[in-house]
Amino acid sequence: MPLSKEQVEQIASLARLKLSPKEIEKFASELTLILDYVEQLAEVDTAGVELKDQFITAENVFREDKSRKSLSRDEALSNAPDKDEEFFKVPKVIG
């Protein structure tokens, strides 16, 4: 079933992507093609197939509950597009 323009806009909004009308049109047809292709999985009988979170290391990984060296504040802030001495700075949250 083809994806509608409204559906694509909804996905783009969930994904925080501001798409142009041309991109919305393009993604509607491309995503429809890809979804049609992956539909084939419905043909596979998966009754009773259990899921594993991790299959090679199927055991918990523990470590001592002690603090370790981590990035300093300066290092963590070093790449920020906007910051002050202590914090990341962002535009106003309520428009």
Place this chain on the structure above:
Amino acid sequence: MPEYKELTAKQMADGVKAGKLSAVELTKEAIKLAKTEGKALNAFITICEEKALKQAAAIDALVKKGTSSPSKPLAGVPVAIKDNISYTGYATTCASHILDGYIPPYDATCVKNLIDAGAIIIGKTNMDEFAMGSSNENSFYGPVKNPVNHELVPGGSSGGSTAVVAQRIVPIAFGSETGGSVRQPAALCGVFGLKPTYGGISRYGLVAFASSTDQIGPLARTAEDIALAYQVAAGRDENDSTSVAFDHPVYSEKLTTDKKFKIGIPKEYFAEGLDDEVKQVVEEAIKLLEKAGHTFKEISLPMTERAIAVYYIITSAEASSNLARYDGVKYGLREAGDQDLMTMYSTTRASGFGAEVKRRIMLGTYVLSAGYYDAYYRKASQVRELIRLDFEKAFNEVDLIISPTSPTPAFKLGEKIDDPLTMYLSDIYTASASLAGNPGISVPFGKTKDGLPIGVQFLAPWFAELSLFQISNILQKSAS
């Protein structure tokens, strides 16, 4: 100095440790080649000249003092790494506009292991943006060219790392795989490429794409060098909880064996869509190995035809989550910073990501959205388990599996870029092993009548990399 391009990593390291070769001279030669031939291929995003020369001088000084021990198996060997692997002091771009200006504040564990082994990191290589692609055309920095023919793609997503090994700029490079991104370009450029067992090499410092399959993998020109590269990089790391504590043998010293392997030929890998010349070459490899005493048996991996569908649902879902971190706040690009927060997010991401990355984020967001999760993600995860069981069953009967690496040789730049589904099918023979966590290697063997390289793939049970290196060595020796 002997002809630089003829030297393997092993020969370079032995020469440096014996005081016959200088790490600084090797590094200067690699950097010179990177700036000329590497540039012609568009293979590097950054050349790490300053740090490389310092590292090399330190290695030479150690040798002079007589303190360089065998614990430095890559002493003075110039190595390149894919630009999604963190290395302090230089940009890590993932070939994306959204990471503009980002300089990682820490080294990847893999990089640390390489430097501890004496390797010299000479540069960060071009790639498909965030490792999404099979042709290296999805790079903000432009496509990489195939060294064999500059009108062809090198494959992807580790196209730059593969091209610099094929062009002999460095004897070893590291790429990363999510569904074939080391093995497929290795086949298209004619070098060895390994996708280790999931958990073989620490991913700490590898920028995440799809965490349940991402693996760092080496590329090299000989079986011995790729074994050497893997043993240096592999091992448990407390900073990556998925890395496995496995007692790795010294692979490069165990390549020679009298063992006769029992090898499975999966009938589904030789079906429709496989190029005739590629098929012929794989059959020649089978004949050669049969003559050498290895036995072959037809096997079935019934879920093969489902692998690409499963792969694109699972990895796109994981990517949509992993790439949520690029929000214009912590690092990289910020657009529309004077407007409200939501507009800043969506404008930054729209401007920073390329078309393929957006397509996968959109697909991943859709399959994870309310009401669709069970039909897509859960279903795909179940079929993934069936793929894993296919391999488990097969490896009860055989030691290894042989197949083509890629259904076709290298294709023309631009040929498939507007057809995402056809491009996705480039990974048809590699994606299953990634989903099941199994290791795989692409061995350069044979050529098409136009002289294009072809790769023969071997797959193995978890942590049976030794068998992969041994069979690679056997095939390499019998071919020459």
